[in-house]
Amino acid sequence: MQSTEDSFYTTTARLIQQQKRLIARMEEAFNSPDANKMISVRGQLITQTIQIEGFLKRQYPNSQKLCNSQGNFSDFSSLPIQFNESRAQIYCSLFASSQELFKLRPIIDRLLSRRGEITLVRELPLVSGERQLDPVLPIAPVVRPNLNKPAIPLDNREPNLTTPPLAIIGRTQKTAIANYVPPMQPAIAVPIEALNHLQTATQFLQTAPGAFPSQQQAFTALNRLNDRTNSPEQKIYANFLELPNTGMVKVLPNSAYHRQPNTVQNRLEANINGYPFSLGIETKGSFVPSLPLQVVGENFQLVPENIDYGFIVDVGDLALEKLDGKLAVLNQSTRDFFLNYQPPKELESLQIDKRRFVTGKNQNWNQPQVILTGAKAQLNRTYLVRSLQFQLPDIILNNQPITRRNSRAKQQLSQVPSSDIIIAFRPVRSHLDGSYTILWRVLNQLPAPQIEDLEKYVQ
Known part of the structure; x- marks a missing residue:
């Protein structure tokens, strides 16, 4: 039978x-336009505050008297007989964090009213048998709120457009719908006061672990389940990750980077960290090469922007440690193509080559297989990538004229930062959301390609 003291530490x-989980959910809800997430954390805050207050009162009836505003007990000599110093510190840390989080309730209510300007806010039924009709059409079928699903946007008339074709630099392109402007997504910034409350509550919680006795394993075990910094893969492949020009990254599905039609997204969080991931290679100026890799359907796919392009080949079950810059372990045809392919020096020809790799058409590489920008995603396989990237100046991307005041632009046209890199990567784990954890290694950095005819594309 568990003792009273062990029960206190476990609870x-x-x-x-x-x-800690509630704080993480609150941070997510504050940054999301979804009203259902805000309703969910509001309910969790109330129920969790009641649960903690009930537990604390059973331990000591006057929490305010025992603990000060800093989450520490006021006076060791005034501790109740059933408390020791460690239990009092844990007790007060939990009390202070709960009180700090509860201060967020009026802020949540205010933010929820603002979410109501973006998505439909449905009141939850009080009992399971309560009927809730549509607020606009009384004859509409009964709809029961489901907080697990995103709230319905108030403006859901956005057309479902197909994926746009490859952008062509230097010429105009037709759009799917003439003069169509997509709806502006809301910009949601978390109030500073909310961030302060979350930070203070987190600091209170951080003082509690040191007060747990060494023989108490409950906190350590629970904390280990929520530790996201030391993944099993990082420990398993620690020796590989110590090699130069190597790394580990999670490659997400293509759907993670594209908003679905008639859904709402916080445009301040439109860019997901990790894509494209940096390769950490030094180049001239501020240009940093990266690898724009995604999972599209069942394939690993390079999704570069502007005139950047690349190609992928599955080279089989080869350890990354066996590959080097000379690619000696590969068959001669693949090795020669990766090492000897020469990118064109004209803008139009570069874009033609990019379309050849994307579509697989009009290829004259003298290869036994079609070379593409993607390959089927599988575990226990190694993939070789050659990636070419260019940092085009704005005068080319925006078709701006060169004036006397903008004479510096001529120098930019002749010194476009670029990179040409050969990388190998190997997926080591697949995830339920369709993503893969991969190990990657830069094998070779080839001479930076140059574009010699940019001036003719400027007005």
Whole structure:
């Protein structure tokens, strides 16, 4: 039978972890335009505050008297007989964090009213048998709120357009719908006062672990389940990751980077960290080569912008450690193509080559297989990538004229930062969301390609 003291440490460890999860959910809800997420954290805040207050009162009836505003007990000599110093510190840390989070309730209510300007806010039924009709059409079928699903946008008349064709630099292109301007997505910034409350509550929780006795394993075990910094893959492949020009990254599905039609997205968080991921190679100026890799359907796919392009080949079950800059372990045809392919020096020819790799058409590479920008995603396989990237100046991307005041632009046209890199990567784990954890290694950095005819594309 569990002792009273062990029960105290086990329960407080669980409550502290619940507080940490609630803080993470609040951060997500504050940054999201989804009203359902805000309703969810508001309900969780109330129920969790009641749960913690009930537990604390059973331990000591006057939490305010025992603990000060900094989450510490006021006076060791005034501790109740059933408390020791460590239990009092844990007790007060939990009390202070709960009080700090509860200060967010009016802020959540205010933010929820603003979410109501973006998405439909449905009141939750009080009992399971309550009927809730559509607020606009009384004869509409009964709709029960489901907080697990995103809230319905108030403006859902956005057309479902197909994926646009490859952009062509230097010429105008037709759009799917003439003069169509997509709806502006909301810019949602978390209020500073909310961030301060979350930070303070987190600091209170951080003082609790040191007060747990060494023999108490409940907190350590629960904390380990929520530790995202030390993944198993990082420990398994630690020796490989110590090699130069190597790394590990999670490659997400293409859907993670594109908003679905008639959904709402916070445009301040439109860019997902990690894509494209930097290769950490030094180049001239501020240009940093990266690898724009995504999972599209069942394939690993390069999705570069502007005139950047590349190609991928599955080279089989080869260890990354066996590959080097000379690619000696590959068959001669693949090795020669990766090492000897010469990118054109004209803008139009570069874009033609890019379309050849994307479509697989009109290829005259003298290869036994079609070379593409993607390959089927599989574990226990190694993939070789050659990636070419160019940092085009704005006068080319925006078709701007060169004036006397903008004479510096001529120099930019003749010194476009670029890179030509051969990388190998190997997926080591697949995830339920369709993403893959991969190991990558830069094998070779070829001479930076140059474009010699940019001036003729300027007005």
